[in-house]
Amino acid sequence: MTTARAHLTRDDLAPLAREALGRAPAAVTRLRGGSKKGVYRLALDNGRSAIAYVWSPEEDYWGPADADIRDPFAHASGLGLFLSAHDLLTELGVRTPRLLFADEDAEHLPAYAAVVEDVRGGSLEVLLRSDPGAARVPLARLAGTLGVLRECVSTGYGKAALVEEGGKPRGSSCEQVVADRAMRDIAEVAERDPRVRAVRRALAERVHELYDAVEPRDHASLVHGELGPDHVLVTEEGDPALIDIEGLMYFDAEWEHVFLQLRFGPAYDVLRTADLDEDRTALYRLAMHLNLVAGPLRLLDGDFPEREQMRDIAESNLRRVLSLLRGAS
Template sequence: MTRVFLQPDDLRDLVADQFGTDRRVAALDRLAGGSKKGVYRLGLDDQATAIVYVWAAGENYWPPAPAVPDDPFTDASGAELFAAGHAALTAAGVRTPRLLVLDRDGRYLPADLALVEDAGGMTLETLMEQDPAAAATPLATLGDALRRMHTTRGSCYGKLAAIARGEAPQDRRTEDIIKDRALGHLDASATRDTRLADAHDRITGHVRHLHGEVTAREEYGLIHGELGPDHVLVTPSGEPAMIDIEGLTFFDVEWEHAWLRMRFGGAYSALHPVELDPKRLEFYRYAQILSLIEGPLRIADTDFPNRQWMLDLAERNITKALTAI
């Protein structure tokens, strides 16, 4: 598809309404990294800045794919989910860029839009690479925030907006959803890679074995869903601020920690995690490996601008999946 991104003049009315008619757009830069929504840094003529999120078909690189119907991590994008996630984090005392405007009525664009605080361009990932000592305090603060989230309990699992509407399905155990999700990812990936096709039965057996070791649970914690150090900004004052919050969900906290262990590596222990079920953690870790094969291979078939990065990510996880069996 032909992608058309925002131009400065597209935000003229937004700027006039929110900042005053005497302010002008001096710069509009589309930031790298977004694959489901457009993320832009808006610069004004008085040097002030803000961030604009746009949820539009032309900003979403992900092609559709078969999904488990009650999978709460499917299609975790959109202004409604963003608003629900922002409210939940604020209630839990977790720092995220301040929401200035949320427009779901097409007042400014033929798409949903949010205007948020510009919390800075430094991610925790970059700070950890460039100055590990300076990253220690934001890491500890992030760990405190995660404990507040993960001890915010709910009796239902699912997307926050669906729970609020009373529409979150609750007729299955969470680990059953993840089993079906993992096997679906395997089936899709096996059509793209002969190594996975050859190992399909052995991987399926491994998934079923890990699933069989997990015991039932009926209480869930508030989780981000895919939190890595690239999804945390470090503000100029040194505070960690979570971004990409549309996937905020009530689910098993082991899902979050399987992801955190993978993404934070040796710095994971600095987050001081809550008590976890090791068998559920291991099952979810392997399911995420299969997810990180299927998703990257699927988006690599599109016009996503960093296709090789996705292929390399899939290759690393193919190695992990095969090594485990």
């Protein structure tokens, strides 16, 4: 049995709130779903509210992880990555909760933290489920946002903070980085699940086959990296506001769209674009599902509280991996 972590209290967050908002919060609520950082709603006694992001080991259920910024898929967490992504998205006119304060010296908590606008319209995920008609406007505007990101290109690839600083990433191309990670995921999952162990060689051969079919490309586009409908909030004006932006990177748009199709389901038709490369898409689809098995299983090694959800994600993606392999044979 795992012991529940001690999360921050109203008293803990009071100094940060006073600096950012001018007063201590009347109440504090830790929001569900975060696995890399703590997300807290700070409710004030004047009816206003804001959101605090806290990056600390106590809030990160993934535990110690490779944080080498040269790796496009390294642990996407931290105030530095957040600020870099926020600045770039704001410059592009892409809506994200407005930054109210950043504690870059960890003066008000024993951790780096930021306070942002509380977008109270709820997530696009909830709206798609509860009122599909009302979701049409933010969904269509999200398609426009994806277009803005797609048009922001670079000759280099990798985390946005690295590329903007002129740094060099690990690897030689987007497709090579994806294929290499897929091979590591196959090895990791094979140690945990007999179904993958039985087809490990066939999966590895399929990854190599898909990788060999990809033609070189000389540019990368800006992508969120994990853009599910739960990472899109809806403003009062019906605009989509992107959250969990620390993974922002220059990469292939196909990577983003494979994830979008997986997470948005039928609603993806509004976000679909016609000019994606089929060979990259095929490689990235298999690699994405492999990673969505390996990642949740790794998270379950620790004390992440929403365990059934993680098991379901791992199992559904494992079935999809096996289905893709059967379809290729």
